Amino acid sequence: MAKARVLVVDDSMTMRMMVAGILEKDKDIQVVGMADGAEEARAMVRDLKPNVMTLDVEMPGMNGIDYLAEIMETAPMPVIMFSTLTAKGAESSIEALRLGALDCYPKPTRATPDEMQAAFGKLSKTIKEAPKRFAELNDGPSASAAKRASATGAFAWNGTIVTVGADVASTKPLFDLLGRWPADGPPVMVVQHMRPELADGMIAKLSDSVAPRVVEASDGLKVEQGMIVFCRPGTHHVYIDAWPGGTIRLLDKPPFAGQRPSISLMMATLAKSAAAKTIGVLLAGGEDGQQGAAALRAARACAIAPAEDGSGKLELGRGMAVQPIKSSDIAETVLGMCRG
Structure with missing residues (x-):
C-alpha cells in the first residue's frame, strides 16, 4: 500500500505540530507539509501533491468550510476536518460532511499530548483508508x-x-x-x-x-x-x-x-x-x-x-x-x- 501523503492545515502552530506528530508515528503515513490557512494550503497542494488533507473548520481569513467547498468544486480530494465541541462546531461538522469531508473530529479542549491522543486515536486509520474510501464514494457524477x-x-x-x-x-x-x-x-x-x-x-x-x-x-x-x-x-x-x-x-x-x-x-x-x-x-x-x-x-x-x-x-x-x-x-x- 502506498503511503498516505498528508497536508495538515490549521492556523494554530501547536495543533499543526501535534497532529503531524500523531500521524508520523505510523509508517504508512507521510506528512508532506503544514499550512496555516487556505492561501498557503493552495500553494502546497499544487507543489507537494498530497492525497489527503486535514483541515481546521475555524480559521481566520477563509474558514475551513469555505475552503472545503472550494476543494470539492475545483480539485476534489479526501479531507478530514477538525472542529470544536460546541453547538456551532456540531453544525459546522455536519455542513463539512455534507460537502464531502470523510470525517470531522472534535478538537480537544486542551492541546496536550494525552488529550490529542484520546481525541484522535483513530485518526491514522481514517487517514490511511481515506484515498480508497473517497474513490468509492465518488464513482459517478455528483x-x-x-x-x-x-x-x-x-x-x-x-x-x-x-x-x-x-x-x-x-x-x-x-x-x-x-x-x-x-x-x-x-x-x-x-x-x-x-x-x-x-x-x-x-x-x-x-x-x-x-x-x-x-x-x-x-x-x-x-x-x-x-x-x-x-x-x-x-x-x-x-x-x-x-x-x-x-x-x-x-x-x-x-x-x-x-x-x-x-x-x-x-x-x-x-x-x-x-x-x-x-x-x-x-x-x-x-x-x-x-x-x-x-x-x-x-x-x-x-x-x-x-x-x-x-x-x-x-x-x-x-x-x-x-x-x-x-x-x-x-x-x-x-x-x-x-x-x-
Whole structure:
C-alpha cells in the first residue's frame, strides 16, 4: 500500500505540530507539509501533491468550510476536518460532511499530548483508508448538482419501504440520495453510524435540505408515506414491528458489530416481515450492514450494497443475481421500484 501523503492545515502552530506528530508515528503515513490557512494550503497542494488533507473548520481569513467547498468544486480530494465541541462546531461538522469531508473530529479542549491522543486515536486509520474510501464514494457524477425532486404531482407509491445504512463518511451520498426524494415519496428508514453529538445537527440539516418530512425514530411512531425517519446513534436498536402499516420499536440490547442502532438488525427484520415490499440501500461497507443486505437478498428483496470483493463498487442484487449500479443512479432506480 502506498503511503498516505498528508497536508495538515490549521492556523494554530501547536495543533499543526501535534497532529503531524500523531500521524508520523505510523509508517504508512507521510506528512508532506503544514499550512496555516487556505492561501498557503493552495500553494502546497499544487507543489507537494498530497492525497489527503486535514483541515481546521475555524480559521481566520477563509474558514475551513469555505475552503472545503472550494476543494470539492475545483480539485476534489479526501479531507478530514477538525472542529470544536460546541453547538456551532456540531453544525459546522455536519455542513463539512455534507460537502464531502470523510470525517470531522472534535478538537480537544486542551492541546496536550494525552488529550490529542484520546481525541484522535483513530485518526491514522481514517487517514490511511481515506484515498480508497473517497474513490468509492465518488464513482459517478455528483447528485448534488442534480435537479431537486419536484414537490408537484402525486407519487404513485406501491407500498414499498426503503431502509438506508450509512456511516459518517457517506454523509454526502446520503444527502445526494435523499435530496432527490419527492415530498410524498416512499418512507425511508435511515441508520447512520456517527458520533451521537452530531445527531441533532444531522436531523436539522436534513430537514432543511430535503422535501419529505424528517423525524427522529421513537417507540410507537407510525411509519407513513412522505416520511424520512432518522435513527439516533448510540441509544437503542430500531426495527419495524410489521409491514405494511407498521410502527417503530426501540430495543435496548447490546451493540451489534460494535454499533447501536444496527443497520443489519433493521434490514434483517424487514427481510423477515416484508421482503416483497422492502428495498435496502447500504452506502457503507463493514460488518454491520453487509449482513443485513445479504439477509434482504436471500429473502428475495432488493438490496444495493458495496460488492463483497472489496472493490468498493456498488451492486444491485436480489437472490444470487447482482448487477453493478452507480451511486448517482440509486435514487432514480429505487424510486422507480417504489412506484405503483
